[in-house]
Amino acid sequence: MSQRDLAVLLFDNALEIVLAFDSKGLIIYGNVAAHEKLEYGEDLVGVPIDSIFPNAFEKDGDNWILAGSVGNEISRMTAYRKNQTCFPTDMRIVKEETTGIFLCMAQSVLEKEFLSHELEQVKQETEAAMKVKSEFVANVTHELRTPVNGILGHVREMLPEETDKKKLRQLNLIEHCCVQMNKLINNILDFSKLEAGKFVLEPRRFKFRDMIDYVVANHKGRITEKGLDFFVTVSPGVPEYIVGDELRIVQLLNNLLSNAQKFTSVGKISLEVIKTSKMKDSIELFFLVNDTGIGMDAKEQDKLFQSFSQVDASISRKYGGTGLGLSICKQLAELMNGSINVESVKGRGTTFTFSIWVGRDPEESDTDLEEESFVLPKPVSAFSDALEDEEQEEGFASAANREKLLKSLSKLILCVEMENWEKAEMFMETIRQLTANAPQDVSRTVLRLKMAIQKENYEKISTGIETLRGLVETQEESSIGER
Structure with missing residues (x-):
């Protein structure tokens, strides 16, 4: 197809009027819309261009002159039909310098206004429908919540006094059903508010580790009942107090930990929190929730954050759920200026990570957040083996600490080469502890390396080890230079 044929094809499929005319002002081409x-x-063809756009040109004897400029400037001009009726257009004229041919493109203002009116009408109807739906959801959830809470209150009054084992089991079942129903009602209400853009965060000052203790207490019993190990680590770089919406951070963690517990039958679940970035009045917190559950392939991961979507129907039947939880998590993380991501391997487990920005405690000084001494992350609840006491006293920047780190990296490489993943994770835990209060680039590299080991991804492990070794050696050279 020649360039000319291609141009004609494109113009004939355009919705706006396209006319080509020569230096004498005679039309030599008009597209289908024209x-x-x-x-x-x-x-x-052959009609003078000023018969269609008389106001666009000025007569100068036998010649004509454009009233407007030639180029991308759009002018409001009246177009005349063959029967001399007219309509307003937004028109522009461009000149092809090599041939001297002019190209006129015009769009009907009436059509544009009609389309704008139609779009505005659709928008208003959609907003009205959303408002009606939101009010309906709010009313229905309120009507549902009242009897559910009434039943729950009565059951909880009866539980301490009941001695019959059969009736006690029945009451516990009713209590569990009521709690699950309340969770469903809350999810529907939250989703409706988020969708309508009416969800408002309520930041306040609170003690971060108390919040983590509360989350751990909620999940530890159910996780350990399944025979799973539960590890929780909060980096010492995370301040004692932060300013944020505690309720919504708890909601995020509860959802991810509930999913981890639901889809994991053997192995472990871990939660890790580190501070990854800092600005004048705010800090970025990075959360990592890892499990050794059923995992997902790439296609299944694409559906995760869609509303009312499960990986497949069998998941919903077997494990329950509405498919709203992760959609709400995504929107909550974004409301807190963060994001949520997932990495998973079918049959090996899943790692969810999310970041949020929270306010710094006004009473906390900069030095509180910039401690460079190495401190072992204190386990919040049930956790991994600690380093020896003497190791805890050394900083990341110390020569002894760097030497231990490089030795651990060498041992980690051997474990990976021998495919001894259990020992590899042990050395990775040592590395993580040795870099607990390291600079941001080191902490992020360690996190990526840890995730690569959990997924047994050789390429990412190799890249992570080399990057981390380079960062440690750079730190060593810097220390020598300072001396």
Whole structure:
């Protein structure tokens, strides 16, 4: 197809009027839209351009001059049909310098205004429908919540006094059903508010580790009942107090830990929190929730954050759920200026990570957040083996600490080469502890390396080890230079 044929094909499929005319002002081409909207047949060719756009040109004897400029500037001009009826257009004229041919493109203002009106009407109808839906959801959830809470209150009054084992089991079942129903009602209400743009965060000052203790207490019993190990680590770089919406951070963690518990039958679940970035009045917190559960393939991961979506129907039947939880998590993380991501391997487990920005405690000084001494992350609840006491006293920047780190990296490489993943994770835990209060680039590299080991991804492990070794050696050179 020649360039000319391609141009004609494109113009004929355009919705706006396209006319080409020569230096004498005679039309030499009109596209399909021009023939239809100007109501000309084959006789459009040869018609003077000023017969269609008389106000666009000025006469100078036998010649004509453009009233407006040639180029991308759009002018409001009246177009005349063959029967001399007219309509307003937004028109522009460009000149092809090599041939001297002019190209005129015009769009009907009436059509544009009609489309704008239609779009505005659709928008208003959609907003009205959303408002009706939101009010309906709010009313229905309120009507549902009242009897559910009434039943729950009565059951909890009866539980301490009941001695019959059969009745006690029945009451516990009713209590569990009521709690689950309340969770469902809350999810529907939250989703409705988020969708309508009416969800408002309520930041306040609170003690971060108390919040983590509360989350751990909620999940530890159910996780350990399944025979799973539960590890929780909060980096010492995370301040004692932060300013944020505690309720919504708890909601995020509860959802991810509940999913981890639901889909994991053997192995472990871990939660890790580190401070990854700092600005004048705020800090970025990075959360990592890892499990050794059923995992997902790439296709299944694409559906995760869609509303009312489960990986497949069998998941919903077997494990329950509405498919709203992760969609709400995504929107909550984004409301807190963060994001949520997932990495998973079918049959090996899943790692969810999310970041949020929270306010710094006004009473906390900069030095509180910039401690460079190495401190072992204190386990919040049930956790991994600690380093020896003497190791805890050394900083990341110390020569002894760097030497231990490089030795651990060498041992980690051997474990990976031998595919001894259990020992690899042990050395990775040592590395993580040795870099607990390291600079941001080191902490992020360690996190990526840890995730690569959990997924047994050789390429990412190799890249992570080399990057971390380079960062440690750079720190060593810097220390020598300072001396």
